[in-house]
Amino acid sequence: MGYRSIAMAAVVSIALVLAPISSDAATPKTGASCTKGGVVAVSSGYKYTCTKSGKKLVWGAGKKIASPTPKPIASGEPNPSGSALESPFSVCELQDTRKVNGSPNLASSFTVNSSRVLPTTGEINIAILPFDFSDYPGDGDPSTLTAAAIEKANDWIKAQSNGRLKYNWQTTNKWLRLAKPSKFYNFDEHKDPSTYAQTEQAMAQQYMDAADKTFDLSKIQVAIFIFPKSTDGIPLGGYSHGYTLNSSHGPIKPVYFGGEFNFPTSMGMSDIWMHEIGHFQGVAGHAPGNGSPWHIMANQFGLARVMDAWDSAILGWLDGANLYCFDKAKFTSTATTIQLDSIDGPRTGKIAAFIKVNNSQEIVIESRKPGAYSNLPKQAQGLLAYLVDTSVTNQRCDSCEPSLALDKKQFAYYLRVDNQSPSRGMLQGFYGTPFDLNELANEGESFTYGDIHIKYVKFGTSDQLELTRQ
Secondary structure: OOHHHHHHHHHHHHHHHOOOOOHHHOOOOOOOEOOOOOOEEEEOOEEEEEEEEOOEEEEOOOEEOOOOOOOOOOOOOOEOOOOOOEOOHHHHOOOOOOOOOOOOOOOOOOOOOOOOOOOOOEEEEEEEEEEEOOOOOOOOOHHHHOHHHHHHHHHHHHHHOOOOEEEEEEOOOOOEEOOOOHHHHOOOOOOOHHHOOOOHHHHHHHHHHHHHOOOOHHHOOEEEEEOOHHHOOOOOOOEOOOOOEOOOOOOEOOEEEOOOOOOOOOOOHHHHHHHHHHHHOOOOOOOOOOOOOOOOOOOOOOOEOOOOHHHHHHOOOOOOOOEEEEEHHHOOOOOEEEEEOEOOOOOOOOOEEEEEOOOOEEEEEEEEOOEOOEOOOHHHOEEEEEEEEOOOOOOOOOOOOOOHHHHOOOOEEEOOOOOOOHHHOEEEOHHHOEEEHHHEEOOOOEEEEOOEEEEEEEOOOOEEEEEEEO
């Protein structure tokens, strides 16, 4: 029986040996009237006794019930829940320890920096701006074309944020005609901006000028550009770089993005939106495993389009109710056993474990299985463990072949299974990039980082792990 179960049993036992509880004892309050002297009631961890005060019967001052002492764990006996070693989650909220404080990299820690221009809880106002051109006129009702993607985005944010963030949408049923032909707006952010007909900021202003006639831009935090299907493959739109633009409602500084994936019914359109919005919420992303299929901030076209545990935690979408927090210093050679639900499923219960190694490093452990946003085949199911290092300035490289040496240059990288097998094979990631399946442990296998050993004891509805310090 775990500590929490023991505590619950002890509280029930206390309630059973107390005097009978009258009908008015459900919500006792000091000084409130009661009906029978000597009656005892328990509420919110306090014991109240009905006593006579003058001619009235009232509830006396509540006395706090002492918490039961948990059953000690015998030497060598695994801790069944990990609760005896669990720390408050604040212990695991690592801060930015990079030496270059002015680094342009997005946040990879619990330190909130200037890259977080969108809220992570509450509401975000989003406008889908459908633009067309004289040489590529729009076809159909854009509000109908975007309806399915909006519905997917709403479902995703409700599930991934645990209901802590909501999107408010605006769009229009007519295409917004831009002032110039499409060639003036062909923009690939990876090329030299001087090769284009106008600057990125000038292009962004023309987009906003076209939208200003239809939308109250002052109420918009995110602008998503979409274009006619006939423009697919042409780099259009732009990517916000903090420009202040003009509108009839005064200066605006919206987040906006477009790109090669122009049409709203393209595969994974809403996943692209979620990925880019995540960046503007301060998530660095692209690690662990840039381009890997495991999470949406590494690859919006991957097998799993969930926000991983680290990014979810720094966004405030997961906390101690869903995450174990352990301090390495408390571990011993005696195994601490924990149960872990899949992060791909409902975000209830414990779905990840954080192990603080030091003030800049933390190991994050996730169980991976099929779910609403994870189409994981059998060979892609199991246990992942990754190291987060908040002292590392990320060195993202989208065109590099993945390797452990390259991974270690990122702020987070997947640990490899102990005694890994070359025959385990590869998994296809972003644009066919192969990823080593030795990143994923199967039942009976383990990960080791320094003197921390993570053994994957049992695969099931809830996975069983053993954590030790060697």
